[in-house]
Amino acid sequence: MEIPILKQGNVLIATLQAAVPDVDLLSLRTALVREVVRSRSRGVIVDVTAIDVMDSFASHILQDLAHMIRLRGAETVIVGIQPEVAFAMVQLGLRLENVATALDLEEGMSYLNRKFRTLA
């Protein structure tokens, strides 16, 4: 099932559902990179609040996604990583390096707005 992408101002928002198969993550990555270009967006928020397991594949895809979007000159924030999910990720040895994270959608938005101001 395709993950919908919403646009709010110059920010794209994608909200992941609980059980995302790999193929959907891969197509989200492609779709977001394409959409950032098409809509000339400055920021991307990926909301993972509903995700109850973040495995090595998912975190690699999210990390790649953030790097690809940065190469397009936009910023990505991952929001809503649950405490148990964060704990399990670190135990496994996963890290989202050089990727911005925020508590929730609201914090993610204000992070991006601060970022836009300093760049302006």
Next chain:
Amino acid sequence: MESDIQILIHTDQDIVTARQKGRSLAASLNFSSGEATLIALAISELARNIVTYAKKGEIRLKALNGGTSRQGIRVVAHDDGPGIPDLEQALRDGFSTSGSLGLGLPGVRRLVDEFKIESERDHGTTVTVTKWKS
């Protein structure tokens, strides 16, 4: 006694199914949400190894009732794939033959209480992990 839950692993959707079944089994045994997440993540990584290295295999989940009210979950990940040529190397941190994907077995080992692996070249791999309820 409860019977085993068996999940055939072939596609990425099977990985999702396996970890969801693991989580609901953990919930039904009253594991904490944090423990259930560790179990689900371990299952996800083991299932992914099957898809990546052996193409197909199976995951079996079993509820354990260890005499003195000790409860646990055993996960057996089995495939008839190519096997792991160098087990010692595969258990070393930071080693993965598939390149960027997977942190491999040392990571999974850190998520669980007991970890056992048997692998024979051309005869597949069986990883057995157990998580006890704290």
